[in-house]
Amino acid sequence: MCGCKEKKSDLSLISDILDEYAKVPGSLITILQKAQEVYGYLPVDVIYHIAEATGNSPAKVLGVATFYTQFRLQPVGKYLIMLCQGTACHVNGSERILAAISENLGIKNGETTEDGMFTLSSVACLGCCSLSPVMMINGETYGTLTPDKALTILKELREKAEKEAQA
C-alpha cells in the first residue's frame, strides 16, 4: 500500500464536496462516502487529499476508512454482488449460495474476477429477510435464491454486459 505507486486520481472531482464539507466538523465519513461515489472506491491519493483538506492526519482518515465496511480501498468489478449474511438468509442456506458463486466465479469473498466483471462481497443483513436468501447487485435485489438461480442471474448479467460491450 505504498502511495507512490498508485496511479494519480483526478482530485478536482471532489473539490465541490470538500468545499461544502471540509470545514464542517464531524463530516469525515460523509466526505468519504461522497468521494467513493465519485471514484467507485477510495484511492490512496484521494485519502491523502481528504486528510490535507480536512486537517486530519492521513492515519486518522485511513483509520476511519478501514473501520467501516462500506469503504473500499480497491476498485470493484462492474457488478458488485452483495450477498446477504443475515440470520434469515443463513437459516435458509446462504452459505450454499456463497459457495456456488465462489466456485463459479473462481473468487473468494472480497475478491474481484480477473476480467473485472464481478466483485463478491458478503454483507450484513440487507433487511429483506422474508425473501431470504437474498443478494443485491448494483442496487437490484434478488430474493429466494437457490445456487442454480443465483448462477443463472450472474450468467444473464455477464451476457448483458458482453452484449453492451459489442454494441
Added chain:
Amino acid sequence: MNQITITIDGKKCTGPAGATILNIAKLNGIEIPSLCANGLVKNYGACGVCVVESESSPKLLRSCSTEAADGTVYHTDTERVKKARRVAFELIMSDHEGDCLPPCMLKCPANSNCQAYIKQIALGNNKEATKIIKETNPLPASIGRVCPHPCEKDCRRQHVDESLSIAFLKYFAADKDLFSEDRYKPEAASDTGKRIGIIGGGPAGLTAAYFLRLQGHEVTIFDMMPHMGGMLRYGIPEYRLPKEGILQKEIDTIEELGVKMVNNYKIGRDISFDDFRKKFDAVVIAIGAWTSSSIGCKGEDLPGVYGGIDFLRRVIEGSAPAIGKNVAIVGGGNTAMDACRTAVRLGAENVYVIYRRTEAEMPAEKVEIEEAREEGVQFKFLTNPAEIIAGADGKVKQMKLQVMELGEPDESGRRKPVPVEGKFEILELDSVISAIGQHVDPAGMNGVELNKRGIIAADEASFRTNLENVFAVGDATNRGASIAVEAIGEGQKAAKVIDSFLRGKEVPYRMPFVSKRDPKDIDFSQWESYPRAKMPTRAAAVRKGDFLEVNKGFDPDDAVKEAFRCLECGCHDYKNCELIRFAQQEPVLQPERFAGEKHPYFTEQKLVCIERNQGKCISCNLCVRICDEDVGKGVLGLVGRGFTTVIKPEFNNKKVLEFCKSCKKCAENCPTGALKVLD
C-alpha cells in the same frame, strides 16, 4: 481539592475527588494490574485486566477509567475479579507472539541469562558478563569448562548454521574476570542472624551457600572430603578442570563472601544428624551421589574391578590404583570418557570402552568422544560384559563380551540393545572400570525420607524433605545423579525458597510464566552463515601424557566474534515489560487453552527511530493515543476493525514521517516489547 475515602480490599484509601479507582489505589500503595492506562492520555479502558468489583454496582468496573465514588467499597481479589483478570491475561497472551526469554536460558537448568552475558562479551565487557553469569551461577569458570551445555541444544543459531559456543564463552568471560586485578566480588546483605548448615560442598551446596550468604544469612558448609568442590573436585579429571588453578579460586571467592567451610567432617560420624539439625535455622542436604553402580555380571567384585567415580577420585587424591596396560571401561557416559582418558594418562596402552549400543546413542559429549579417540581409546560398540574372568592370581584377566544388536526403540526412544545369541568376544585385561552410574549413599541422614530408588525425596517446589527445616538439593535428591549445572540450578532456586522461609513467608519455586515462540514459525533466512568458534586444544600426542588442561581457552577476538553470532532471541524489553510483570503475578496462566489465530510476527521500521513488532503488539493503542493526544501528531493510526485491527505508521510515506518528531514517547510508553527504540 476535596479528598474522598474509599475502601479497597479492606484498606481505607484516600485520594482527590474525581480520581480513578486505579489512581487512588496507587496513591495508597495498592497495585492493580493495568496495561492501557497512562497519565498522558485520556481514559480508554481497553485491556480489561484492571477490573474491580464494587459493593454498589452489579457490574465489574474498569478501575483505570472509573471515577472512585466516596465511601464505596471496592474489591480487587474476589473470585469474579480474579477469573475475569485471568481470562483477560490469557486472551492477551494468546495473541501475543514473542520470546520473553531466550531458549538457551529457558533450557539451562540454572536459567543462566546467556543472551545477556554474551552481549556483554560481544561488547568486550567481561566483568559485566561475569556479574550477569553470577546472578545464577557462582562457579562459571568451572562450569563453563565441564558443562554439557543443554543451552546449546536449543540455541536457534543452529537453524542458521551451528549453535553458539555458549559454555565456552562463559568459561572465557569468567576466566578473564578470575584472573583480573579487580575480580567481581558481590557483597552480602547485612546479617539476618539466621544460621544455615549445608551438608556437602559440591556444586549444589556451594551454590546454595553463595546465594544464601548474599542474602545476609550465616552459612556453614560441612564436607567429608579434605577439599570443597564435591564431584567437580573429585569426579572430574584435572585435564578438564584444573583444581587449584580454577575451581579452588572460585570456591575461595565464595569463602571470601563469608561462607564458612568445614572439611573432613561427616554427619553421622562426627555429629549425629539430630544434633546437627538443632544448631541451625535451616539445613540443606547436598551430599551428592558418590557410589558407583556395579556392572551386574559374574566377576564384578574381582580385584582389579573399580568403580568409575572411585577410580577418578583416587587418581585426583594421588592414590591411583595400578590399572596395568590393558583396561576396559564399561559405559558410554561422560564418566566413562573421563575414566578412559584418565587411564590413558596413567600409561595404559590398550584402553577399551565397552558400550552396548552404538556411538550414535552414547550419552557422552561428542567432543569428549572425539578427544578420547584422538588419544587412542578403542571403542567396542554393541558389546556388553557377560563375565569378568579371573586369572590364576585371582585378579582380572579377561572379559567375555556378549555381542549385541539394536532392536526396537525403548521408552527413552533409543533402540534397545539385544544380545546376538551365542556370539561372544574375549578381551585380555588387567583391570575393569565400571562407569555405568552412581548412587546416593544417605548414610547418616537419619530420619530423612527416601524414594523407592533409595534417593532422598525432596519437594520439587519447596525443596523440603519430610523433616522440618531440612531441605535437600542436587544429585542426592529425587531423580539422582545429573549434571553439575542441574545441581547449581537447584542450589540457586532452593536458596530463594529458604531465604523466603527464613524471612517468614515461604514462596515455593515456580518457573515464571513466559511467552515463547515455536522455532518452526521463525524465518532464519535473513541471517548470514558464520562458523562457530573452535576451542583451541593441546595436541593429542602431547596432552595424553599429562594431566594438564586440554583446552586452551578462546582467543579474545574469537570470543567477541562468537558472541556476535547470537541472534538475541529474548525480548529486549523483558525487564521493563509491564505485560509480563503482571502476567507473572497471576496464578499460572494457560493461554494455550485459547490458542488460535494470532497476528503475524514481523518487525517493521517505518518510523524514524522506532522498530515495531506486530507479533508482540497487544493493541492497547497507547502509542496511537499518545502520538495523537499528547504529541499532537497522529502519525500512528488504527487500520481495520475487530481482531484484525493493526497499528500502522501510515503508509510509510515520507511526508507523513516528517511529522514524526522522534520523540520516542510511543516506544517509551509501550507496556510490552512491541516498540523498540533503535540505537
Added chain:
Amino acid sequence: MKRIVVGEGSCGIAAGAAKVFSALEPLVSGDQNIRLSITGCIGMCYLEPIVDLYEDDTLVQRLVLVGENDAPAIAQAVKSGDFSGVEHLFIKEEDKEFLSKQTRIALRNCGIVDPTDIHDYERRGGYEGLKKVLTSMTPEEVIEVIKTSGLAGRGGAGFPTWFKWNAARSAQSKSGSKYLICNADEGDPGAFMDRAVIESDPHNLIEGMMIGAYAIGATEAVVYVRAEYPLAIKRLESAIQEARANGMLGKNICGSDFSCDMRIKAGAGAFVCGEETALIASLEGERGMPRLKPPFPAQAGYNSEPSNINNVETFANVPWILANGGEKFAAMGTENSKGTKVFAVTGKVRKGGLVEVPMGVTLRDVIFGIAGGIRDGKQCKAVQLGGPSGGCIPYELFDTIIDYKALTATGAIMGSGGLVVMDESTCMVGIAKFFLDFTTKESCGKCVPCRIGTKRLYEILTRIVEGNGKEGDVELLEELCKAVKDSSLCGLGQTAPNPILTTIRYFRNEYDAHIREKKCPAHECAALLHYHIDEEKCKGCTLCARKCPAKAIDGIAKKPHVIRQDSCIKCGQCYAACRFGAVTVE
C-alpha cells in the same frame, strides 16, 4: 375515486412491485377516475408484491403475489368494477388473519399511507400529536405522558424512555446545543422493522422525533441510518423536505416558539454503531468505537453536549401516545412491559413478515397464531430473538410471554425485534457459530474481552462443527462466555456470548453429539455428514452424478450409483436431486 395502491417497500420492490407499478402506469394514466399510488410495506412479505384496490378510503380488494403480467387484468378490473378477472390474486381468508390478529400502533400507517405524501399522512391524523404538544403542553407534561405510557426503549435494552428524556432535559448544555438522535442503524441481522417504518411512514418518525425534541429542548435532530437502506434514506430525505416546507420542521414549528431542524447521517457499515457511544463517535466522523460511560450521552454525548438517543420504533409510538394519551398505551401489555412490540418474523415460518402485537402475548401466538407455524411440514425447534445479542428459545418454552423480564429469564432478550424461527434442520451449534462469526467481524477491536474473546469463542465453535471438538470444550466456552460478558466494554461484547449460552443451555445434546459422536443431529454441518446411495432404491437415473459438482458419483445408467467419499464435498446436491429417496445422509 378509485385507487390502486402498490406496496413498495424494499421487499416489495425486490419481489417485483416496481415492475408491477410500471406496468400499471400506462394502463391507467389516462383515466381521471383512477389514481395509482404507492404505499410502504404492509408487512406481509410472503405475499409480495401486493396491490390494494380502494374505493376512496375503503379497501375493496387486496391482491397478492402479483406479477407484472397481471397488470392488464388489474387495470381492466378496476375500470370495469368486475374483479372476476383477478380472482386468482385475491388474498385468502387465512392470510387476512395475519393482519387482523395484530394490534398496530408503531406500524399503524404502514402499507396504508403514501410515504411520499405528507398530506396523506395528515389525512390520517398525522402531526396532530405534535400540534397538540406545541400548542398546549409544557415539555415536562410531555415527559409525564410518556412516563404514564410506560414506553421503554424498543432498540433492545428496554430502558424507560421518559427517564432518558428527563435526564437530557435536565442536563446543562455548554454551548446551548442539545441533540436528539434517532438510532436507525438497524444492524441486527434478521430485523427490519425500522427500515419498514422509515420507508413506509417517515412522517410518523419525524413527528415522534419532534415531540421528543420539544420535550428535551433539542436544537437539532439527527437520524443515523444504515447505509444498507438506500430507499429508507431516500424516502426520509424527501419527507424531511416536505415537513420543512409544511412548517413541521425548522424555525417556529407549527407557528410556535419551538425550532428544531433535522438531518440524516448515513452510517457506513458497522454494527457496533448501534451502541450509543459508538454511534456518537461515528456521528463525529470517527471510528465507531464505544466510549466509556460515564459520562452518559444525556450529560455529554454528541459534540460533548447533552444528547438523547432513541430507536426508530420508540419514536414511532410517540405520536400515537400523545394523540391518545399515555393511559391508553399503558393499558396494553404486562406489568413490566407496556404497549406493543413489532417483530420481524423470518426463518422457517410459513408467513414471514412484520408483526406488531401487544406485550404479554406468547411466542406461540406470534409464531403459530400469526405467522402460520413451520413450513414444509417440519418440526419447530427454536426461535432466535434479539439477534447477535439475543438467544435461542426452544420450542418447549414457546408459551413464554413477550415481556422484557420473561424473555430475559430465558437467557434471550427482547432485542430490537428480529425473530428468526428454526426447524429441525437448523444446527444450533451452527447458529451459535453464525452469530459469533458476526460479532467477531463486527467487534470494534478496542477491548480485549470482545476483540480476542469473541474470536476465540468463534474458533472453538468452528472446531466443534468441523468435528474437531474436544471433551471440555463446552465448559471452556462457558467460562470464556462468562468472562466476555462480565468484562467487555460495551453492549456488543457483553451480549455476544448469549447465543452460545442459550444454545448450550437448551441444546447441550447437540454440542455433545458434535464433540463425542462427531455427528450433527440437524444434518447441517458439512464436515460431519456422510452421503450414501442406497443400492436397493437407486434406479441408476444418473441425475445425481450429473448434478454432483465434485464428480464424486460413479455409476452407469440403470445400475446403482456410488459416492466416492474421498471426493465428496458434502454439498447435498445429490440428496436434493434424487427423486427416489435413494441418497441418505447421516
